Amino acid sequence: MLSELLETLCGLDGVSGREDAIRNFVISRLGGRPYTVDPLGNLIVEAKGKKPAKNRVMVTAHMDEVGIIATFVREDGLICFTPVGGVMPGVLTGRAVRFENGVRGVIGLPPVHLCKPEEKKQLPDLKSLTVDIGCDSAEEAGKLVRPGDTAVFDVPFVKLGGRALSKAIDDRAGVAVMLDMLEEGPAYDAVFCFNVQEEVGLRGAAASAYTAAPDYAIVLEATTAADLIDTPPEKRVCELGRGAAVSFMDRRTVYDKTFYDRTMALAAERGIPAQPKTAVAGGNDAGAIHVSRGGVKTLTLSLPCRYIHSPSGVCELKDLESLRQLAGAMLEELADG
Numbered sequence: 001m002l003s004e005l006l007e008t009l010c011g012l013d014g015v016s017g018r019e020d021a022i023r024n025f026v027i028s029r030l031g032g033r034p035y036t037v038d039p040l041g042n043l044i045v046e047a048k049g050k051k052p053a054k055n056r057v058m059v060t061a062h063m064d065e066v067g068i069i070a071t072f073v074r075e076d077g078l079i080c081f082t083p084v085g086g087v088m089p090g091v092l093t094g095r096a097v098r099f100e101n102g103v104r105g106v107i108g109l110p111p112v113h114l115c116k117p118e119e120k121k122q123l124p125d126l127k128s129l130t131v132d133i134g135c136d137s138a139e140e141a142g143k144l145v146r147p148g149d150t151a152v153f154d155v156p157f158v159k160l161g162g163r164a165l166s167k168a169i170d171d172r173a174g175v176a177v178m179l180d181m182l183e184e185g186p187a188y189d190a191v192f193c194f195n196v197q198e199e200v201g202l203r204g205a206a207a208s209a210y211t212a213a214p215d216y217a218i219v220l221e222a223t224t225a226a227d228l229i230d231t232p233p234e235k236r237v238c239e240l241g242r243g244a245a246v247s248f249m250d251r252r253t254v255y256d257k258t259f260y261d262r263t264m265a266l267a268a269e270r271g272i273p274a275q276p277k278t279a280v281a282g283g284n285d286a287g288a289i290h291v292s293r294g295g296v297k298t299l300t301l302s303l304p305c306r307y308i309h310s311p312s313g314v315c316e317l318k319d320l321e322s323l324r325q326l327a328g329a330m331l332e333e334l335a336d337g
Helices: 002-011 022-027 139-143 167-182 203-212 255-271 316-334
Strands: 035-036 044-045 055-061 066-071 079-084 096-099 105-108 131-132 150-154 158-160 163-166 190-195 216-223 244-247 274-277 297-305 312-317
Touching: 002 022, 002 163, 002 167, 002 297, 002 316, 022 190, 055 163, 055 167, 055 203, 055 316, 066 096, 066 139, 066 203, 105 139, 131 150, 150 190, 167 216, 167 297, 167 312, 167 316, 190 203, 203 297, 216 316, 244 255, 255 297, 255 316, 297 312, 312 316
Parallel strands: 055 190, 055 216, 216 297, 244 274
Antiparallel strands: 035 044, 044 190, 066 079, 066 150, 079 131, 096 105, 096 150, 105 131, 158 163, 163 312, 244 297
């Protein structure tokens, strides 16, 4: 089941540049299909479909997640760090984290009764935050964590009725959909690219798109759902329970209108729940792919996710199924059209 695949993938750790566990898991599920791993760490799978394709379609998702990286071990044993990817200070404070070697800690903050009145109304300064791993000296802490070690949010995957709460839904959702497509067997030949380092500047996609040299690309992502009761409808971006979100523009890409219209029409024709992503915000691997080589017509389909880039992303599992259906339908449409 897709939900079980998502749970397994979210349980793996892979901050940008440290995607090994996710890549190894995907490789273990390829069933002997040929693949390559490029120097950056992108996993590129040439998938034989049930039919030959008229057009070369690249289906892609990124394997990395946001997190932190240790930068310095203080004399008192606390670990200085910087975020990897777009993480707000308010999301970090008081959070449990787990380093890649299994060492656990918490991102500390001053006790509220020691804060000045103005400090209580502000987000903490990122430079003031440290990770407490239970050590009292640099010598002790340095044996456990070194500068360059990365950490992820230390949280379980939890089912909330028909929803899921987890870290790394962005973009293990896309990885799960791609794996499911591969295991079922795509309708047409296609190249599947599992990219690295999206969260730090779409770096893996720039390399994999150059190698794959597609005619068209389908990017599978997770995107912000701001569908909370006090948010005006025009600012909600997309909503849980209304299906996959289809982008027409973001801060890195103006999408081909014929692709956007074609996708929405096909979703309606096949009864696949879909919705527009109604904010021109954010960006994803499409930003690097669509300008690669001589240019690539690119489509982005996303899973709506509340509280994205936090330890507690929330998605609707039926939207994940919609994303899977629409991705498969558009692969058929673009490969044969």
